[in-house]
Amino acid sequence: MSGHTITEKILAKAAGKKEVSIGEIVIADVDALFMHSPGYKFRHFENIGGVKSVWDPEKVVVASGHHHFLPHSQEVADQVQSVRKGCKRYGIKHLYDMGSGLGHYLMVERGHVWPGAVAVGSDSHTTAYGCIGALGSPMNFETTEVMLSGKAWFKVPPTILVKIEGNTIRGVSARDVAQHVLGIVGADGALWHAVEFTGSYISRLSIWQRMFFSLLTTEMGGTCGIMQPDEVVLKYMEGRSRQPFEPVYGDADASYVKVLEIDVSELEPQVAVPPQPSNTRPLADAEGKKIDQAYVGGCTGGGIEDMRMAAEVLRGRKAHPEVRLLIVPGTPVVQNQMLSEGLTQIFADAGAIVTPPYCGPCQMLCVGNISDGEVMIGTHPRNLPGRSGAATEIYLASPYTTAASAVAGAITDPRPYL
């Protein structure tokens, strides 16, 4: 009898079972529920009738500030107001309102998830929390039921192991490596699977750079993306987690349906070309493409390290006059750190528009929308048709590449700028 993966062990524990088998339907206790737009779930409550409260006021987190740093229209102002009322009415304690920032960063930064936790969310990028050894999985519509029961069902996924070794060359970041892995696995390569990331490359990254890998598992179709919690994670969680926890680790003899071994020593900068996040190409294939907007931010580029990378390129340089350069910090913590490190000044001098914290123009819900025929490059996770306009072209790349392209006015290799 072989052992079990971290995913199987977290699910077994949460379902109150000794062990689980792949393909089995299990009902797990949920430790955290993330919601960015609960409006229509509150309307489900009205249809159900007689809803007294959510199952646990501590465990439901609403981040109204995820999509909007301020309401940009009366319609949105009305929606956020109704979310405030709904949170109050149903006893939801944790509401991150306008200006609070991007929900996935907040869930980790504010200790709503921890190693071994089961977290589900209304946002498809809820896989993010795997970076700290939590099982994060998107549920969306079904979060209405989770709010009432505190439980969620899973089909126990087989696990694909991705081992990443080597040191990247200068100018290639974790965003490039994560993009590379996404290209190898493909848009449905992990459908109904867990993806577990390991290797010396991963262990050298901060939790925020690790998050790109767990978060982008959604773009592979995965149920969750996860990593074994190590010292870096445990140290970060000290005094942060909202409840005491016991980390869960996979067994050494766990079995995997597939093992991918990737060496990143010679990896060149990468880019995703339209219309799929998984359409990964060497950056050279897209070089010279004229751009109208560049955007550093989003849930795969709104951390302090991403801001430092962008600033490294932009220091003493100016964005091209025909390019709108947007810098979008993930949370107020990142925003303040940018200020204290002098990065905000570098961005201002470069002619960038620095917005308050939120998730950015990834899906055109707040500001920074682009028009038909326009081209944008950004660090965010998605470039699909209909997300940021139907007739737009979106390229996804690292903060280095995005910043260098903003200066050049066209997609550009960042290495000469470093």
Add this chain to the structure above:
Amino acid sequence: MTATNGKAWTFGDHVNSESIMPSKGAVGEVGSATDHVLEFYDPEFPKKVQPGDFIVAGRNFGASSGRPSGEVIKAKGVKAIICDSAGRVFYRNTWNMGLAVLQCPGIRSKVEKGDDLEVDIEAGTIKLLKTGETLQAEETPWILLDIYHEGGMVGWIKSRRKEYKTLEQN
């Protein structure tokens, strides 16, 4: 449940949820999205789809964002979506909306736009009326069939009201 007949509308691989329900207005609001549903791939679809029709698609239908795009398809009266495979969240969500999604690897290559199908959602069978061939979809998780029997998640919760401490019992 008995089988129902309808015409097929065909789509390719990796049709994403944003192209089913484009980003406009608020996340999760059906609104005018029904006028534009799937027009990126087939401009005729939102104008000509009839209640009772089926969608037949390739791999990973409904991939990406978890916006409730199935509701827009349901609002058009589509009876079921049959695909080689579906995005995980789309698959779960859409059954929860009371609209069936059958994963039947290989279906797409056998169906052309306008073909007549006879589909038994419970049994997971799809009969291609032009050839008489019957295909068997993958087994649907029992919990989704339970939810579907109650017309979707809201009905399922109401039918099990006693199990929720968070609901008033009267």
